[in-house]
Each structure stands twice: as C-alpha cells, then as structure tokens.
Amino acid sequence: QEAHASAVLDRCEGLEMDAVAVNEEGIPYFFKGDHLFKGFHGKAELSNESFAELDDHHHLGHVDAAFRMHYEDSPSDHDHMFFFLDNKVFSFYQHKLEDGYPKDISEVFPGIPDHLDAAVECPKSECDEDSVIFFKGNDIYHYNVKTKTVDDKTFKSMPNCTSAFRFMEHYYCFHGHMFSKFDPKTGEVHGKYPKEARDYFMRCSKFSEESDHVERERCSRVHLDAITADDAGNMYAFRGHHFLRKDEGNDTLKADTIENAFKELHSEVDAVFSYEDHLYMIKDEHLFVYKVGEPHTHLDGYPKTVKEELGIEGPIDAAFVCADHHIAHIIKG
Numbered sequence: 001q002e003a004h005a006s007a008v009l010d011r012c013e014g015l016e017m018d019a020v021a022v023n024e025e026g027i028p029y030f031f032k033g034d035h036l037f038k039g040f041h042g043k044a045e046l047s048n049e050s051f052a053e054l055d056d057h058h059h060l061g062h063v064d065a066a067f068r069m070h071y072e073d074s075p076s077d078h079d080h081m082f083f084f085l086d087n088k089v090f091s092f093y094q095h096k097l098e099d100g101y102p103k104d105i106s107e108v109f110p111g112i113p114d115h116l117d118a119a120v121e122c123p124k125s126e127c128d129e130d131s132v133i134f135f136k137g138n139d140i141y142h143y144n145v146k147t148k149t150v151d152d153k154t155f156k157s158m159p160n161c162t163s164a165f166r167f168m169e170h171y172y173c174f175h176g177h178m179f180s181k182f183d184p185k186t187g188e189v190h191g192k193y194p195k196e197a198r199d200y201f202m203r204c205s206k207f208s209e210e211s212d213h214v215e216r217e218r219c220s221r222v223h224l225d226a227i228t229a230d231d232a233g234n235m236y237a238f239r240g241h242h243f244l245r246k247d248e249g250n251d252t253l254k255a256d257t258i259e260n261a262f263k264e265l266h267s268e269v270d271a272v273f274s275y276e277d278h279l280y281m282i283k284d285e286h287l288f289v290y291k292v293g294e295p296h297t298h299l300d301g302y303p304k305t306v307k308e309e310l311g312i313e314g315p316i317d318a319a320f321v322c323a324d325h326h327i328a329h330i331i332k333g
Contacts, residue, residue, distance in 0.1 A: 009032055009033070009035050009037075009044040011030065011032075011037055011044070011198070011202050011204070012198055012202060012204035014176075014177040014198065015032050015177060016032075016162055016174075016175075016176045016177060017030045017031060017032055017162065017163045017174055018031045018032055018033070018062045018063050018064065018162070018163060019031040019063040019064065019065050019066040019083070019084075019118070019119075019163045020066070020163045020164065020165040020172075020174065021066035021067050021068055021081055021083075021165055022068050022165060022166065022167060023068065023081065024068070024079050024081075024093075024094065027039050028040070028165065028167060028201070029050075029066070030201075031047060031062070031063045031066060031163075032044070032062070033062050034046060034047055034048070034062065035047060036049075036050060038050075040201055040202055040203055040223070041202065041203035041240075047063070050095055051083070051090075051092055051095060051097075053090065053092075053097035053101075054083065054085070054090060062085075063083050063084070063085060064084045064085055064086065064115060064116045064117065065083075065084040065116040065117065065118050065119040065134070065135075065163070066081065066082065066083045066084065066119065067081070067082055067119045067120050067121045067132060067165070067166075068080070068081050068082075068121060069081075069082060069121055069132070069145070070121045070122075070123040070130060071130045071145045071146075072130075073130070073146065074145075076098075077091075077145070079093070080092060080093045080098065081093075082119070084105060084116050084119065085102075086114060086115060087104060087105055087106075087114035087115070088102040088103065088104065088105065089101070089102060089103055089104070089105045089108050089109065090102045091108075109132070109134075109143055109148075110148055110150075111141070111143070111148075111149070111150035112134050112141055112143060112150065113134075113136055113139075113141075115136070116134055116135065116136050117135045117136050117137065117160065117161060117162055117163075118134070118135040118161040118162060118163045118164040118173070118174075119132055119133065119134045119135065119164065120132070120133050120164040120165055120166050120171060120184070121133075121166055122142075122166065122171075122184045126169065126184060126185075127142070127184055127185055128185070129144050129145070129146060129147075130144075130145040130146060131143060131144055131145060132145060133153075133164070133184060135160070135161045135164060135173075137160060138160060139152065140152065140153040140154065140155050140187065141153070153187065154187070155182070155186075155187025156187065157182075157187060157188055157189045158173055158180060158182050158187045158189055159173065159175045159180065159194070160175060161173040161174060161175060162174055162175055162176065166184075171183070171184045174197060175194065177196065177197050177198060178194035178195065178196060178197060179193070179194060179195060179197045179200070179201070180193040180194045180195075181193060203239070203240045204240075223239075224237050224238065224239050225238045225239055225240070225268060225269055225270065226238045226269050226270065226271050226272040226281075226318065227272070228272045228273055228274045228279065228320065229274065230274045230277065230279065230292045231274065231276065231277050231292075232248055232292070233248030233249075234246070234247045234248050234292075236272065236279070238258065238269050238272060240267065240268055241257055241258055241259065241267040241268065242255055242256065242257055242258065243255070243256060243257075243258055243261070261295065261296060262281065262288070262290060262296060262298075263298075264288055264298050264302075264303070265281060265283055265288055268283070269281050269282065269283050270282050270283055270284065270314075270315055270316050270317065271316045271317065271318050271319040271330075271331075272319070273319040273320050273321050273328055274292070274321065275321045275326075275328070277291060277292050278290065278291055278292065278299075279292060279296065280319070280328075282306060282314065282315075282316045282319065283303075284314060284315055285305055285306055285307070285313075285314040285315065286303035286304065286305060286306065286314075287302065287303055287304055287305070287306050287309045287310065288302050288303045289302045310328065310330060312330055312332065315332075316330055316331070316332055317331050317332055317333065318330075318331040319331065
C-alpha cells in the first residue's frame with residue numbers, strides 16, 4: 001500500500017471525482033485517485049480494498065469512468081459494475097472480478113474510445129433501448145447494449161463531464177465540484193445549474209457562498225438524521241449540521257444551523273422526538289432536552305445519558321412519540 005497516495009482526502013474540500021457509480025445495493029461510490037468514498041458521508045478508503053483485482057492487473061492510479069450495467073436480457077452483464085482504466089475495462093459482480101477480465105474496451109464495447117472521461121447506464125425505460133452513455137471531451141457516445149451499435153450525440157447545453165451517474169432515475173454530470181442534471185436522450189439541462197456537489201451529494205458543514213440553504217436541505221440526496229413535529233404541529237427535519245423547519249399552517253421552509261438553534265448539540269443528531277412542548281434530542285450516548293420556543297431553551301441538568309433517562313444503551317437510530325400517547329418508541333439497529 002506504500003505505492004498508493006498517502007494524502008488524506010476530504011470530499012468537502014471540493015474534489016473533482018474521477019468516476020461515480022452506484023453499486024448493486026444502490027449505494028453511490030465516488031472514486032478519486034486510488035481512493036473510494038462510499039455513500040454520501042464517511043472517510044475515503046483505498047479502492048483496492050473493495051476491488052482488489054484492479055491493482056492485481058493494473059496499478060491503480062485512478063479510474064477513468066465507471067457504471068453499473070442495466071441489461072435484464074443478459075444476466076451475465078446485468079447489475080455488473082464496469083470500470084474503465086486507460087484502454088482496459090473490468091467487470092465486477094458483488095466486488096469479484098468476472099472471468100476473462102480485464103479486456104480491451106474495444107472488445108467489450110466496440111466503437112467506444114480509450115481513456116474515457118465518464119460513463120453512465122441508461123435503461124430502455126428512459127433511453128428507449130438499454131444503453132450506456134460514454135463521455136470523452138466534447139464527444140458523446142450512446143452505446144446500444146443489445147445491438148452493440150454506437151450513436152454519436154451532441155449535448156450542446158452540457159459542460160464536459162469528468163464523471164456521471166444515474167441516481168433515483170435522474171442523471172447527473174459532474175464537472176469539477178459542480179454538477180448539472182441532464183436529460184439522457186437530449187443532453188438538455190433544465191433549471192438553475194450548475195450547482196455545488198457538496199450541497200447535494202455530500203455531508204459537509206461548510207458550503208459555498210452561493211448556496212441556497214433551503215433548497216439544499218429540501219433537495220439534498222443525503223438522508224435525514226432525524227425528523228419530528230412538536231405539539232403545535234411545527235415540523236423539524238435534521239441533516240448533518242443543518243435542519244429545516246416548517247411551521248403549522250405555513251408551507252414555507254426555513255433552514256438554520258443546529259449550532260445556532262441548539263448550540264449545546266453543535267451538530268448531527270441521531271434521533272429526535274417531541275413530548276409535551278419539549279424536544280428530546282439524542283446524540284451519541286447523551287440526551288438533550290429543549291423547551292420549544294423562540295429561542296428554544298436548553299433544560300438545566302442536561303445532557304444526561306441515554307441509559308439514565310431511557311433505560312437503554314446508545315447509540316439510538318430513531319425515536320418517536322405518537323400524538324396523545326405517553327410512550328416513547330425507541331429504534332435501535
């Protein structure tokens with residue numbers, strides 16, 4: 001492992017990813033150099049820890065492009081992850097290299113050039129035929145998986161993609177640490193793009209000055225940490241260092257930092273429930289209690305341990321109290 005880059009990678013520093021692909025379980029993999037980020041938060045790990053043969057056959061400096069194949073008519077290819085390195089392509093299924101790989105890109109995907117910039121799958125429900133879209137510089141190649149034919153495309157409104165992926169039936173082109181959502185058939189980009197990737201695909205505490213905090217918290221692909229509603233019907237949704245609030249009778253969403261509204265917590269709660277005009281907020285092994293108000297008031301004597309207050313060891317994954325009931329439901333594991 002001494003031959004690998006030793007620098008600690010921080011995705012919140014605005015990295016330009018080399019490739020992005022979603023695994024068989026729907027978890028996005030972000031590749032940078034010889035490292036890999038799994039999901040929307042967490043530290044980088046060496047790519048060869050998950051895909052060992054990448055190093056066995058080809059010293060892994062970086063992955064040029066990657067995608068997960070969608071081709072239900074061919075079980076030997078469907079749901080396989082394909083990685084492109086220089087002029088070679090690797091096919092993995094459940095993190096194991098398929099027999100006979102790596103192969104030349106021209107053998108597996110005739111008409112597709114070497115040294116690609118990006119690739120993304122496109123099922124026939126969204127691209128008329130099961131396809132893969134390949135990107136190299138200004139050139140776009142629509143590859144028909146069934147017929148193995150290539151249709152050259154021009155996506156005039158799109159920037160050159162350094163990586164691309166399909167997530168929740170939407171298509172994203174990354175360029176630097178920005179991204180644009182695009183139509184896979186026409187390349188059209190609708191809406192206000194490009195946007196900051198760290199706002200929507202990563203859990204970061206700091207964002208660019210141009211960030212729209214309400215839009216980010218409402219539309220981010222990073223899952224919520226906790227959600228609750230107080231006795232008055234006001235809703236609170238927590239994610240990372242921020243939370244959204246929607247007051248009863250008002251459809252307007254407001255975003256704020258946890259540090260500002262709940263300074264004792266600082267950030268990142270594990271679970272929240274409300275009971276009798278108080279918010280019970282669980283973080284690691286501790287329980288914080290706030291009286292609902294403007295501002296919220298932290299109760300004296302807290303935090304206390306989860307074990308002391310709830311009779312259960314932390315950490316806790318979720319919690320809730322049903323309206324007009326006096327039982328806290330605690331979810332762990």
